[in-house]
Amino acid sequence: MFFTKSYKTNRLETVLDEPLSRSNDHQPKERLLDAAEELFAAKGFGEVSVRELAAAADVNVAAVNYHFQGKENLFQEVISRRFSIQRDRTLQGLQSLLDQTEGRPQVEQVIQVMVSEYLDGALSNSFLTMITREMHGGKGGTHVEFFKQMVAPVFAAISKALIAARPSLKQEDLNWVIASIVGQIHHFILRRIKCKSCQDMPEALEIMLKAFPALALDQDEYVRLTTNHIARFSTAAIDGMYPEEN
Amino acid sequence: MFFTKSYKTNRLETVLDEPLSRSNDHQPKERLLDAAEELFAAKGFGEVSVRELAAAADVNVAAVNYHFQGKENLFQEVISRRFSIQRDRTLQGLQSLLDQTEGRPQVEQVIQVMVSEYLDGALSNSFLTMITREMHGGKGGTHVEFFKQMVAPVFAAISKALIAARPSLKQEDLNWVIASIVGQIHHFILRRIKCKSCQDMPEALEIMLKAFPALALDQDEYVRLTTNHIARFSTAAIDGMYPEEN
DNA sequence: ACAGAATTCAAACACTTGTTTAATATTGAT
DNA sequence: ATCAATATTAAACAAGTGTTTGAATTCTGT
Numbered sequence: 047m048f049f050t051k052s053y054k055t056n057r058l059e060t061v062l063d064e065p066l067s068r069s070n071d072h073q074p075k076e077r078l079l080d081a082a083e084e085l086f087a088a089k090g091f092g093e094v095s096v097r098e099l100a101a102a103a104d105v106n107v108a109a110v111n112y113h114f115q116g117k118e119n120l121f122q123e124v125i126s127r128r129f130s131i132q133r134d135r136t137l138q139g140l141q142s143l144l145d146q147t148e149g150r151p152q153v154e155q156v157i158q159v160m161v162s163e164y165l166d167g168a169l170s171n172s173f174l175t176m177i178t179r180e181m182h183g184g185k186g187g188t189h190v191e192f193f194k195q196m197v198a199p200v201f202a203a204i205s206k207a208l209i210a211a212r213p214s215l216k217q218e219d220l221n222w223v224i225a226s227i228v229g230q231i232h233h234f235i236l237r238r239i240k241c242k243s244c245q246d247m248p249e250a251l252e253i254m255l256k257a258f259p260a261l262a263l264d265q266d267e268y269v270r271l272t273t274n275h276i277a278r279f280s281t282a283a284i285d286g287m288y289p290e291e292n
Numbered sequence: 293m294f295f296t297k298s299y300k301t302n303r304l305e306t307v308l309d310e311p312l313s314r315s316n317d318h319q320p321k322e323r324l325l326d327a328a329e330e331l332f333a334a335k336g337f338g339e340v341s342v343r344e345l346a347a348a349a350d351v352n353v354a355a356v357n358y359h360f361q362g363k364e365n366l367f368q369e370v371i372s373r374r375f376s377i378q379r380d381r382t383l384q385g386l387q388s389l390l391d392q393t394e395g396r397p398q399v400e401q402v403i404q405v406m407v408s409e410y411l412d413g414a415l416s417n418s419f420l421t422m423i424t425r426e427m428h429g430g431k432g433g434t435h436v437e438f439f440k441q442m443v444a445p446v447f448a449a450i451s452k453a454l455i456a457a458r459p460s461l462k463q464e465d466l467n468w469v470i471a472s473i474v475g476q477i478h479h480f481i482l483r484r485i486k487c488k489s490c491q492d493m494p495e496a497l498e499i500m501l502k503a504f505p506a507l508a509l510d511q512d513e514y515v516r517l518t519t520n521h522i523a524r525f526s527t528a529a530i531d532g533m534y535p536e537e538n
Numbered sequence: 539a540c541a542g543a544a545t546t547c548a549a550a551c552a553c554t555t556g557t558t559t560a561a562t563a564t565t566g567a568t
Numbered sequence: 569a570t571c572a573a574t575a576t577t578a579a580a581c582a583a584g585t586g587t588t589t590g591a592a593t594t595c596t597g598t
Contacts, residue, residue: 074546092338096586106547111587113545190496193503201503221504222521225483226476233475250436257439257447258467275468282532283525320576342556352577357557359575 075113077103082124087176088243091121125176125192133196136163140207153211154281160204161231162273168235169265212284214291223287227280234272237261321359323349328370333422334489337367371422371438379442382409386453395456400527402453407477408519414481415511458530460537469533473526480518483507 081103085094096117100107114120139159143151177192205220215223237254241261244250255262260271327349331340342363346353360366385405389397423438451466461469483500487507490496501508506517 090336090338092336095584097584107586108547108588109545117586190493190499193496193499198499198503218505221506223525225479225504226522226525229477229479230472230475232479233471237471247436250439253436253439253444257444258471259464260467276472278533279469279472279529283529286528286532287524341554343554353556354558354577355575363556 074103074105074109078105078109078113078120079124079127082120083128083176086121086124129177129192129196132163132167133200135167136160136200137203139163140203144207144210149210151207151211152281153208153284154277156204156207156211157227157277157280158273159207160227161276162269164231165235165269165273168231169238169269212288212290214288215284219288223280223284226283227276230276230280234276238265238268320349320351320355324351324355324359324366325370325373328366329374329422332367332370375423375438375442378409378413379446381413382406382446383449385409386449390453390456397453397457399454399457399530400523402450402457403473403523403526404519405453406450406473407522408515410477411481411515411519414477415484415515458534458536460534461530465534469526469530472529473522476522476526480522484511484514 078099082094082099085099085102096110097107099110099117099120103109110117110120114123136159139162140156143155143159147155177196201224204224205217208220208223209215209217237258238261241251241254244254260268263271324345328340328345331345331348342356343353345356345363345366349355356363356366360369382405385408386402389401389405393401423442447470450470451463454466454469455461455463483504484507487497487500490500506514509517
């Protein structure tokens with residue numbers, strides 16, 4: 047259901063390579079995908095109307111159904127074109143870390159890779175915003191495929207890398223440790239996004255910045271500091287709970 | 293806007309003491325509040341229709357507007373009656389910890405109180421589910437009051453308690469540390485909720501349980517284990533990053 | 539330049555949304 | 569018991585939803 051390429055003319059490959067810029071010299075179908083990605087991420091699936099999508103993409107309302115056979119399918123197309131890119135970036139980042147360190151990376155390095163890939167991907171395009179949102183809300187059934195194809199492989203790769211870094215970590219421990227790291231990542235992502243959406247509400251913005259000044263930084267700096275914090279925090283935790291055995 | 297008691301006959305005090313049972317021997321207004329709390333938590337504000345609410349509460353559709361002057365107000369009433377209870381539980385838990393330890397608690401104790409109150413509250417009634425959901429999604433503007441009245445005092449109390457436990461922690465550090473802890477809490481809550489909502493989808497359920505077996509436990513046990521993990525993980529992190537100075 | 543397919547469009551579709559109405563029923567104080 | 573205030577009801581409301589239609593337009597291969 048997730049990967050049903052409902053394109054009439056199958057151009058999935060080229061679509062995946064699109065820079066996804068906000069310029070509107072694309073074809074209507076691409077414009078719709080771009081607009082949808084942005085709107086779904088900003089407001090959630092249920093809060094975006096087809097007419098709103100059409101207006102944002104500057105196409106006719108019927109275009110949604112002509113090109114995607116419905117709003118739901120458009121949503122899934124939006125996800126599936128970003129989805130695998132993000133996963134592959136993380137997998138490849140972890141792999142190249144293992145290569146560079148001859149299979150014995152530092153714990154902090156593993157977490158650093160995992161966090162920075164995730165954060166950067168989540169904040170620079172709105173894909174992971176959507177994922178996070180739909181993981182938390184959503185109908186439920188949609189996520190099975192997502193879990194199998196996105197979460198599971200990444201989870202496995204992280205487990206492998208962490209065990210390579212700290213052999214005293216057992217699989218059961220990893221379930222908890224990785225959950226703690228992922229929880230932090232999501233929280234720092236959502237905080238940032240929330241802050242962005244309050245940009246035009248001075249009162250709300252002021253409160254958020256007071257509670258968390260780092261939100262005022264530009265994105266690169268935010269990613270850098272946050273990655274650093276999560277990696278140090280989590281590494282310290284792992285060092286404390288599962289010290290190296292010699 | 294958050295605390296506008298739009299009751300015709302003001303019975304806010306008694307409402308706050310209601311056990312919120314699922315029995316329907318309440319008055320229609322209470323039944324609506326109960327049904328709304330459950331449905332909003334399960335599906336989100338936008339995904340629940342007024343007719344659905346009315347049916348669940350076994351009242352007429354018009355009752356929503358008669359008693360609450362609109363769906364939005366009902367939502368805010370639902371929040372505001374649970375809202376302060378949860379906050380006060382945490383504040384009071386932290387205070388009594390400080391009392392018992394003569395102002396010098398252990399870091400792990402502070403986190404333990406904070407996490408267990410939050411987890412227990414979030415999982416036994418659906419209030420915090422709603423909050424979490426609306427924090428992540430939602431319009432944005434609604435949250436200002438919530439932030440001021442709920443988040444800010446709790447944040448301040450936790451900061452105070454953590455500094456009492458580990459004076460080497462500075463306010464700037466606390467912004468990051470507390471965020472890391474809260475992120476973990478939210479993640480373990482949402483995981484649990486997600487799992488509940490997959491109860492009738494064997495395939496999805498199996499995947500989730502395989503990735504995280506603790507989700508199969510009953511709630512008390514889940515809260516216990518999770519509280520324990522987060523407290524140990526975070527304490528180890530704090531010990532590593534901000535050791536006691538002697 | 540033409541025919542045929544693919545696309546775009548305004549309009550309408552059937553349906554759901556939150557809210558209101560006006561009539562009816564219930565309640566509670568005198 | 570009475571009467572006004574309160575509460576509940578079925579029905580209707582206007583506005584918005586996702587989707588479909590069929591004619592008009594643009595594109596494409598010959």
